[in-house]
Amino acid sequence: MTLNCLTMVETGGSIFIALALVVMLLALLPVCLLYIRKVADSATLNVLKILCLFVIGQYLLLIFIQPGLPALQTACKLAQFTLVFYLFNLLMTSARGKDLMRMVLVSFLSVIITIYALKGFTAYADMLTIIQAGILTVLAIAILLQLINNRHIVLAGEPAFWIAGGLLCYNGMVVLMEAMAGSQSNLSQQIQQEKTLIITTADILRMVFFIVAASVAGKKDNNSDNNKDTEIQPMPPFLSTRVNRRTIKY
Numbered sequence: 001m002t003l004n005c006l007t008m009v010e011t012g013g014s015i016f017i018a019l020a021l022v023v024m025l026l027a028l029l030p031v032c033l034l035y036i037r038k039v040a041d042s043a044t045l046n047v048l049k050i051l052c053l054f055v056i057g058q059y060l061l062l063i064f065i066q067p068g069l070p071a072l073q074t075a076c077k078l079a080q081f082t083l084v085f086y087l088f089n090l091l092m093t094s095a096r097g098k099d100l101m102r103m104v105l106v107s108f109l110s111v112i113i114t115i116y117a118l119k120g121f122t123a124y125a126d127m128l129t130i131i132q133a134g135i136l137t138v139l140a141i142a143i144l145l146q147l148i149n150n151r152h153i154v155l156a157g158e159p160a161f162w163i164a165g166g167l168l169c170y171n172g173m174v175v176l177m178e179a180m181a182g183s184q185s186n187l188s189q190q191i192q193q194e195k196t197l198i199i200t201t202a203d204i205l206r207m208v209f210f211i212v213a214a215s216v217a218g219k220k221d222n223n224s225d226n227n228k229d230t231e232i233q234p235m236p237p238f239l240s241t242r243v244n245r246r247t248i249k250y
Contacts (some may be wrong), residue, residue: 016193019200020059026207027052030214039218047087048163052210054083055203074121078112081132084167088139091160093146101139108135126178133174140168159213166209173202 031049039045058076066072082105089101115123143164147155155161177195 016196016200017063019197019204020063023200023203023207024056024059026204026211027055029207030210033211033214034217037214037218039214044087044090044160044163045214045217047083047090048159048210048213051080051083051087052207054080055207070125071121074116074125077129077132078109081136082109084136084171085139087163088136088143088167091143091146091164097142104135130175130178133171133178136171137168137175140164140171144168157216159217162209162213162216166206166213169209170202170206174199 030052034045034049058080062069062073062076085101085105089098089105092098092101112128115128143160147153147158147161147164177198181191181195
């Protein structure tokens with residue numbers, strides 16, 4: 001899910017550098033909006049802020065500081081996958097769904113770590129990228145269907161809708177581009193640049209969705225009978241099996 005940073009640096013294309021800076025700037029806006037608007041802290045919005053800051057650090061590291069290191073790119077992919085997976089776990093309201101997601105994550109990480117330990121960090125890179133993005137795409141669709149089936153909320157005013165929508169657009173595009181482009185080693189420089197351009201544009205769209213999510217957070221009806229569910233809560237441990245609430249808190 002990260003960009004082909006080595007290609008960007010080698011070609012010296014200013015457009016790729018400019019787009020990366022745009023993504024970094026847009027990723028900072030949701031954090032600033034949540035702070036300026038004094039939105040009440042919640043586990044979901046806290047993870048969203050961490051994800052945005054991680055994206056900034058990822059672009060800064062992989063493009064401007066240490067571009068082209070396979071091990072570093074692999075680590076960033078895995079870290080972002082785990083962070084987004086945790087965000088989806090917070091958005092999931094079904095206790096059974098949360099438990100299933102935990103089992104999937106533990107199993108998947110165990111397999112990936114084993115592959116990297118035995119085969120190296122570049123083993124099956126293209127396939128693992130598609131699998132990771134595919135899993136996140138399926139989860140985004142599941143969260144959106146969960147929200148659509150909830151008739152007690154207005155989708156346009158629900159931060160979870162914009163968060164899931166942004167992640168669906170980005171990861172769906174990653175799956176599409178990786179599946180169409182095939183192995184990185186067989187790609188021409190022009191195709192690599194085109195793929196990088198499209199994925200970076202999708203990342204810009206993802207950040208726009210996150211900005212909207214930060215803008216609508218906290219604008220729900222304060223007279224709702226469920227106001228107690230909006231109280232500040234600490235982020236729950238991801239591997240905990242105890243699930244007491246079935247509502248998304250913002």
